[in-house]
Amino acid sequence: RKALQRRKGLPYPPGPKGLPFIGNALDMPTSREWEKAAEWRSKYGDLVFLEVLGKPMLFINSYEAAVELLERRWPIYSSRPHFTMATELEEWDWVITLLPYNDVWKRHRPYLQKFLQPPGVSQYFGVQTKEAHKLCNLLLDSPEGFMHHIRSVTGSTIMSIAYGHEVTTEDDRFIRLVVDGVNAFNDATTPGNYFVDFIPWLKYVPEWVPGARFKRVAREAKALSHKVWREPHEESKRQFFEGTAKPSLTSKMIEQNLQENGQILDEDVISRISGTAFAAGADTTVSTLQTFVLAMVMFPEVQKKAQEEVDRVVGHDRLPTFEDRSRMPYIEALCKECLRWQPLTPLGGPHATSADDIYNGYFIPEGCMVLANQWLMSQDPDVYPEPHIFRPERFVESEKGLGVQRDPVKISFGFGRRFCPGRHLAQNSMFIIVATVLAAFDISKAKDSDGKEIEPDVEYSTNILRHPSPFKCAIKSRSNFSEQLVRQSVE
Numbered sequence: 223r224k225a226l227q228r229r230k231g232l233p234y235p236p237g238p239k240g241l242p243f244i245g246n247a248l249d250m251p252t253s254r255e256w257e258k259a260a261e262w263r264s265k266y267g268d269l270v271f272l273e274v275l276g277k278p279m280l281f282i283n284s285y286e287a288a289v290e291l292l293e294r295r296w297p298i299y300s301s302r303p304h305f306t307m308a309t310e311l312e313e314w315d316w317v318i319t320l321l322p323y324n325d326v327w328k329r330h331r332p333y334l335q336k337f338l339q340p341p342g343v344s345q346y347f348g349v350q351t352k353e354a355h356k357l358c359n360l361l362l363d364s365p366e367g368f369m370h371h372i373r374s375v376t377g378s379t380i381m382s383i384a385y386g387h388e389v390t391t392e393d394d395r396f397i398r399l400v401v402d403g404v405n406a407f408n409d410a411t412t413p414g415n416y417f418v419d420f421i422p423w424l425k426y427v428p429e430w431v432p433g434a435r436f437k438r439v440a441r442e443a444k445a446l447s448h449k450v451w452r453e454p455h456e457e458s459k460r461q462f463f464e465g466t467a468k469p470s471l472t473s474k475m476i477e478q479n480l481q482e483n484g485q486i487l488d489e490d491v492i493s494r495i496s497g498t499a500f501a502a503g504a505d506t507t508v509s510t511l512q513t514f515v516l517a518m519v520m521f522p523e524v525q526k527k528a529q530e531e532v533d534r535v536v537g538h539d540r541l542p543t544f545e546d547r548s549r550m551p552y553i554e555a556l557c558k559e560c561l562r563w564q565p566l567t568p569l570g571g572p573h574a575t576s577a578d579d580i581y582n583g584y585f586i587p588e589g590c591m592v593l594a595n596q597w598l599m600s601q602d603p604d605v606y607p608e609p610h611i612f613r614p615e616r617f618v619e620s621e622k623g624l625g626v627q628r629d630p631v632k633i634s635f636g637f638g639r640r641f642c643p644g645r646h647l648a649q650n651s652m653f654i655i656v657a658t659v660l661a662a663f664d665i666s667k668a669k670d671s672d673g674k675e676i677e678p679d680v681e682y683s684t685n686i687l688r689h690p691s692p693f694k695c696a697i698k699s700r701s702n703f704s705e706q707l708v709r710q711s712v713e
């Protein structure tokens with residue numbers, strides 16, 4: 223192996239000893255890799271190196287090492303691993319998130335920065351507030367459907383922002399597309415889900431061969447990938463040229479493009495940008511908001527304190543707005559604690575090295591998949607004492623000037639050049655939804671037929687994006703007056 227010659231006697235970082243040919247294939251768990259990596263940390267340290275069927279993999283188990291490698295050494299650590307299943311078989315390679323660190327990525331990423339970072343991101347406050355009001359109305363009508371309502375409202379927000387498409391019915395075809403598309407995308411990009419990512423020639427195996435179920439999965443997902451990419455874009459473009467489009471990422475980019483290039487429409491760039499925001503933004507904030515509801519059920523004293531802050535700042539005769547935000551440090555801290563308590567992306571977005579590197583005397587080869595164990599960083603008891611407890615106070619400057627614990631925003635949204643460009647949009651949605659829901663509702667444990675409280679399980683899915691498993695709770699209006707405010711907000 224070339225890497226062997228380049229190592230010049232330097233060892234790889236420590237890790238479980240593999241077997242000839244298959245390397246660590248049998249050591250790799252098929253789910254909850256982050257928990258296994260945490261076990262390995264106690265044995266091997268902050269960096270754990272494995273080789274699975276010839277593919278090098280590095281788990282980064284500490285914040286400090288993640289900052290050193292992914293941020294300070296970004297020229298080496300900013301690429302993405304190649305997923306044969308996701309990019310070649312399912313053709314999700316139009317999504318910018320999956321691109322290696324190349325010219326195509328460099329060309330597109332600034333658009334995401336421009337439209338999703340401050341100050342541009344504040345233009346979506348109106349849409350986000352409207353969607354928060356919509357959610358509250360849905361919660362009044364059918365509180366038991368809260369998991370679904372959160373999904374449909376966050377999907378609707380991103381559809382409005384990306385395409386100017388407002389979701390008005392329960393059975394919106396684009397929302398169905400988001401749900402199916404995102405499930406397929408997450409499935410194909412979870413490291414270790416498909417053998418074909420380790421043995422690329424398997425992609426040539428025909429679909430009828432026993433054991434080649436992945437080929438059928440890929441065929442169906444490929445059709446879905448093209449729909450997600452093209453259908454909302456085509457509709458938005460049609461509305462733009464008919465003069466009926468609502469302002470959106472797509473309409474702004476078409477406008478800008480026509481001004482700069484006369485009649486030439488760079489549809490490839492425009493549809494990739496909006497499609498990426500759609501694909502990356504639809505399923506992410508959902509999970510963090512569902513975590514918020516779970517935390518309110520389990521930690522009623524936190525909810526009480528948060529409601530006291532909302533009542534103090536907003537009063538009882540209106541619902542919260544973005545202008546209240548700077549006076550709501552506890553709500554801000556509560557949103558951060560949702561990110562920390564149950565990390566959305568336990569292994570972050572997979573990075574890959576584009577050159578060899580040496581760190582603390584260890585050799586890290588080019589083409590190595592690098593996974594930042596965000597789950598472990600968020601649960602580190604030395605940084606966050608009693609990490610299993612939901613405690614927003616961690617991030618509120620105390621009167622005694624004791625300082626605050628590490629801001630989870632530095633971990634949850636990734637590292638280096640590939641950090642999440644949707645961070646501000648997500649945090650803004652979180653703020654307005656959390657503040658509005660707490661102004662209008664009390665969230666508590668559901669009761670069974672004997673009137674006994676049902677304790678929710680803290681169970682999460684094991685994909686690259688974690689979601690809480692369905693749980694029951696009671697969501698009730700705080701007063702007749704708050705119900706009236708919610709009803710009036712959408713009139």
Ligand code: HEM
Nearest residue numbers: 319499502503506507566571635636637640641642644648
């Ligand atoms: C709570 C919500 C969210 C969390 C926790 C989150 C987290 C992340 C993480 C961990 C990454 C990988 C970073 C890395 O590779 O180091 C990422 C990438 C990304 N996120 Fe988010 N995200 C959220 C919401 C959003 C939203 C709302 C959007 C868009 C509207 C978005 C768009 C993206 C994009 C486009 C990338 C890929 C960036 C690239 O590869 O250059 N995210 N996000």
